[in-house]
Amino acid sequence: MTPSKLRAFWAARQGLLECDTDLSPETVLKRTGWARSVGGVGPYLTLFTRADLTRPTVDRAVARLDIHELPSARGCTYVVPRADFALALRCSQGFGDAAQIQTAKKHLGVTDAELDRLARAVLDALAEGALDPAALKDRLGDRVRNLGPEGKKRGVTTTLPLVLGRLQTAGEIRRQPIGGRLDQQRYAYVRWTDSPLAGSTLAEDEAYVELARRFFRWSGPASLAHFQAFSGLGVKAGKAAVASLGLRPVSEDSPLLALPEHLEDLRAFVPPETPTYRLVASLDGLMLLRRQLELLLEPADVARVETIGGLQDLPSHAILDRGRIVGLWEYDPEREDIAWTSFVRPDAALRAEVERTATMIREHLGDARSFSLDSPESRKPRIAALRAGS
Structure with missing residues (x-):
């Protein structure tokens, strides 16, 4: 079993060898897996590379709840198809929010009774409609307790995030992206009146x-x-x-x-005998389902990636050819184009795929952040390194 055959088979399983424009966002995620969401462009690129889906179509699917961003495996947030809502929530339980609650109970004097009271108050407040965290905190008043300097040191400033996390993994509330976009982290919370966990025996x-x-x-x-x-x-x-x-x-x-x-x-x-190029997010499913980047690189390319940013996670978005990582890229909003470098000699097909992706970003997204705190300013050194190596 050659590495190139194995990589290409992985790419085939991930829908990265053929772009099927007949697929809906929900179907893509059912077939190829949940899309990791960290306030970046990942979910949009996942759906664009596999089915040529752009933001308006994806956002409509989010609005219809065909797909939704949920706490999922190991408590991480993913964009999940409707058929997997209950499963994702069930597999999120016991991670993120649960660990924070245990820390707060052990070190900050938080009790289950206190959290239960606050949870009931949150549900009552949201019965009147969606509220963002600031409005919700104002509505709840002194029922939200500030956990002081010790809480800040432990990453838990008030009791409200603890309760919001617990209610989300229980399927009692959900986050609704403000403006309907997945590539940001501004949310309002709503009651989930038809929760996928209601009556679930999983x-x-x-x-x-x-x-x-x-x-x-x-x-x-x-x-x-x-x-x-x-x-x-x-x-x-x-x-x-x-x-x-x-x-x-x-x-x-x-x-x-x-x-x-x-x-x-x-x-x-x-x-395939001919190259099949795709520009994917740094946390695309092809990489995320393995978290072992050297399996997707030729040995000669390992040192190049390590020099740019390391092998634990990619330092930038990836260029793939039949499952092999053959380059890295970033979007440059100042120039409104893509800065990239390749580990293979660029051909016309690669240049065309770069431009196709850049056009989609310009017209539908405006930027391609890796995660919520990524910014054009923080990206400048990476962009410069990519342009120097291209």
Whole structure:
């Protein structure tokens, strides 16, 4: 099994070899996996690269709740298709907000009774309509307790975020993006009157079996460690979650496991002979489902990426060719174009894909932040490094 064949098969599983313009946002996320959202451009690029979907179409799907940004696996936020709302919420429980609540109870004198009272007050306040955090805090008044310097040191300034997180993972409230855009982190909170968890009997162990099934369907061959990193499970729980899936190693002694039907597909798979370029986000599913970038790089390119920013996560967005990372890019809002460098000789097809992506960003997004705190100013050194290397 050659690395290039394996990378191309991963790209095929991720919908990155053919752009299917007949797919809806919900269908793309069902087929290729939840899109990581950190207030950046990732969800939009996920849907653009796989189905040529632009912001107006995606935002309409968000408004209809065909897709929604939710706390999901290991408490991280993802844009999730409607069919997976309950599963995503169930797999978020016990992480982010739960860990913060335990810290607040242990070190800051917060009690369950205090949080329960505040939760009821939040639900009562939201019964009258959507409120952003500032308006909600004003409405609640002294029922929100300031946790002082010690709380600030521990990253929990008041009791309100603790309750908002708990109510979200319970499916009682949801965040509604102000302006309807996914590439920012300004929200109003609303009651979730038809919560996907209402009446759900999905047990924790059942939820993780379903998450594992989706993970290996989305990713193609992956290791147990890759699934653990995505799900937040330990070794024992991770093994239990995949036990019923019938996973098989792709070759003798390989740590990469595949669903039986994928193993047959992989053996019969013939990678495209001509390049298939895609400009994807730094947290695209192709990278995120593995978190092992060297699997997607040629050995000679590893040092180049390490020099620019390291291998734990990509320092910039990625240029792919049949699953291989062949370059890096950033959007330059001053010039309204893309700064990029490639590890292969640029051809006309690569230049055309760069311009296609730049046009979409100019016309529909205006910028391509990696995450909420990314800014044109903070990006300048990366842009300069990319232009120097292109």
